[in-house]
Amino acid sequence: MLTLSNVKKSFDSREIIKGVSLQIERGESFGLLGPNGAGKSTLISMICGLIPYGAGEIRIDGKVVGKQLKEIKQIIGVVPQDIALYPSMSAMDNLLFWGKMYGLSGKAAKIRAQEVLEIVGLADRAKGRIETFSGGMKRRINIGAALMHRPQLLIMDEPTVGIDPQSRNHILETVKSLNEQGMTVIYTSHYMEEVEYLCKRIAIIDEGKLIASGTKKDLSNRLAGGTVLKLTVDSLHPLFIEELKTLNSVEKVIVKPGEEIDVHLHSKMEMVAEVILLASRSGIHIHNMQLQEANLETLFLQLTGRTLRE
Amino acid sequence: MKKVITICLFEIKRTFKKKSAYVIMLGMPLLFTFLFGTLFGSDAEVSFQIALVDEEQTAVSQHIVQRLMLDEMISYNIVSGHEAKEALANHEVQGIVMLEKGIAEKLRNGEPAVRFQHPPGMSTAPLVKQQVNQVLYSIDVYATAATVGSGYLNEDWETVYGKLSKNEGQIQVWTEQRTSGSAGNPMMGVSYSSAGFSIMFVMMMMLTMTGALIEARQAGIWSRLFTTPVTRYQVLFGYFLSFFIVGWIQFFLLIVLSTVLFGVNWGSPGGLLLLITTLLLCVVGLGMAIASLVKTAEQQNAIGTLVIISTCMLGGVYWPISLVPDIMQKIANFVPQTWAMEAFTTLIAESGNVGDILLPIAVLFGFAIVFLSVGLSRMKYA
Incomplete structure (x- = not known):
């Protein structure tokens, strides 16, 4: 559905996108994860044809972005980060306007607008002015406007910024349902839990570079020492610490104040038993034990040394 | 074209949904027309008194007196020189127009024939001067005719002049004045304010739009919008069309309302159609040019308001341009309002038609081309 081949972009001789290559299959739900300023929105703008790419090639449904833009625009729906709606107009008026911009006739636009309002759960607020809506409701109409022409590829750029948990859940469920109905979805966010929930494949982007991509499982396997076993013990015996470090399953051991030890494991749960056994043999009494599983946040931290929300 | 129409209709709908639009579109211009129109006096109302002294007492001077007395806007009191000075000292009159002895001779020789005395700072002095000059100009036509006629008829100048002036009704002197270009009837009162404030508030409306x-x-x-299958030209043309149509609706409503409420006669419909269309091209172009040069709506509002208010002052929207110094009148040629007001004056006060406003139309069209070129070429899209 979408192929990016070594795509680059520079502004004022500064390279913003540094050779990104990606392939997204039809019907897939693909997450683009990265901190603010990573280049996600620039990449999205290039995919939509809003800004030209400097080098490489972007193809959507086999058509080259920049050369067959008119055909491409007919099959993509874009949900921008901004609430790009007319505040003084009603939800229905906004949806009709955007539907007509995608070439829908008056009658078809009206029927579709009603359907879209049902999809985003705001059918009862069709006549309400956007400026009277809550942040979450505005975001839902913002998504609705991109659905008017039944796009094959839905590109969502941070669609849940600054909204309440209830609206966020509604949006996530809507997107999941659209994907299950066959719509290809590209979902960019710096909320890793949203991407983890919605997307089967994920790409992590930072400073204009693709630093990791694959399924959630692929990415977890790449995470060395991502699973952390947090122990609180009765005494920090030096021999116990040294023996812990020699275990095959252990990536590293960090001793903390308050008789606490963080044991970074190569992710497998069964390795926990080895640690407990060793403690028992060394006469160390474990007061408390907590297992923190690897996630995309820890992977990002490991790859970049920074957190996603920095 | 369907998308252009969709954008255009959507913008028009958006505009008319805002209550504030009706205030700028109709409320403010009608209120200002009423206030300023009253200030300048209604079109037929006598607004000031002038003492008129005829020292000559000949056919020529009496003809001038007769013509001056016809004026509805200025009330002339015929008095002696002494009485005139007293009346001026007592502030009973605002000035003295004196027809000096030897006026016929002076007219024949092209010398100044009338003296106008007024206190310093008299704001209406240029208007009185203009009207006296206008009368003298028409008298000059008879004077010249009498000079030529006396040669042919072998009669003295005074006799020929007397004969000619008796047939005044048959001579369309005012028509000659109009075609001279500079000696037209002044447009005053509500008519002036209607034209002026229509221009100003259409500009304000276009700034908002x-x-x-x-x-x-x-x-x-x-x-x-640019992620949808629509081009930049379609978007810009859609917006442009909406501005133009709203401007026309505003002008149309103001013309109808000022005609009904204040009895303004806007003159030739054909001329009006051409003038308003050209003026709107110019005003929309100015709005787009300002929008293309600024970054935020706040900047646009501040700069736009400043540009509109100052150029309206300069262009004779609030008061006749003849009231300002010569240098300002020359500078005023570089603002579109001057030309628009000139064209409105021709249509309203001089009953002109399309042919009479071609010069201001051409100038306004030139302004429109410049503004639209700047607006379209410098427009930022993202």
Whole structure:
């Protein structure tokens, strides 16, 4: 559905996108994860044809972005980060306007607008002015406007910024349902839990570079020492610490104040038993034990040394 | 074209949904027309008194007196020189127009024939001067005819002049004045204010409307528009068309309302159609040019208001341009309002038609081309 081949972009001789290559299959739900300023929105703008790419090639449904833009625009729906709606107009008026911009006739636009309002759960607020809506409701109409022409590829750029948990859940469920109905979805966010929930494949982007991509499982396997076993013990015996470090399953051991030890494991749960056994043999009494599983946040931290929300 | 019409109709709908639009569109111009119109006096109302002294007492001077007395706007009191000075000292009159002895001779020789005395700072002095000059100009036509006629008829100048002036009704002197270009009847009172404030508030309305371009850009609506199968030209043309149509609706309503409420006669419909169309091209172009040069809606509002208010002052929208010093009158040629007001004056006060306003139309069209070129070439899309 979408192929990016070594795509680059520079502004004022500064390279913003540094050779990104990606392939997204039809019907897939693909997450683009990265901190603010990573280049996600620039990449999205290039995919939509809003800004030209400097080098490489972007193809959507086999058509080259920049050369067959008119055909491409007919099959993509874009949900921008901004609430790009007319505040003084009603939800229905906004949806009709955007539907007509995608070439829908008056009658078809009206029927579709009603359907879209049902999809985003705001059918009862069709006549309400956007400026009277809550942040979450505005975001839902913002998504609705991109659905008017039944796009094959839905590109969502941070669609849940600054909204309440209830609206966020509604949006996530809507997107999941659209994907299950066959719509290809590209979902960019710096909320890793949203991407983890919605997307089967994920790409992590930072400073204009693709630093990791694959399924959630692929990415977890790449995470060395991502699973952390947090122990609180009765005494920090030096021999116990040294023996812990020699275990095959252990990536590293960090001793903390308050008789606490963080044991970074190569992710497998069964390795926990080895640690407990060793403690028992060394006469160390474990007061408390907590297992923190690897996630995309820890992977990002490991790859970049920074957190996603920095 | 369907998308252009969709954008245009959507923008028009958006405009008329705002209550504030009706205030700028109709409320304010009608209120200002009423206030300023009253200040300048209604079109037929006598607003000031002038003492008129005829020292000559000949056919020529009496002809001038007769013509001056016809004026409805200025009330002339015929008095002796002494009485005139007293009346001026007592502030009973605002000035003295004196027809000096030897006026016929002076007219024949092209010398100044009338003295106008007024206190310093008299704001209406240019208007009185203009009207006296206008009368003298028409008298000059008879004077010249009498000079030529006396040679042919072998009669003395005074006799020929007397004969000619008796047939005044048959001679269309005012027509000659109009075609001279500079000696037209002044447009006053509500008519003047109607034309002036219509121009100003149409400009204000267009400033508000073209601000939509910046708001849409700031809100990310333009970026989103360009992810749909619509071109930049379709978007710009859609917006342009909406501005133009709203401007026309505003002008139309103001013309109808000022005619009904204040009895303004706007003159030739054909001339009006051409003038308003050209003026709107110019005003929409100015709005788009300002929108293309600024970054935020606040900047556009501040700069736009400043440009409109100052150029309206300069262009004779609030008061006749003849009241300002010569240098300002020359500078005024570089603002479109001057030419628009000139064309409105020709249509309203001089019953002109399309042929009589071609010069201001051409100038306004030139302004429109410049403004639209700047606006379209410098417009920022994202």
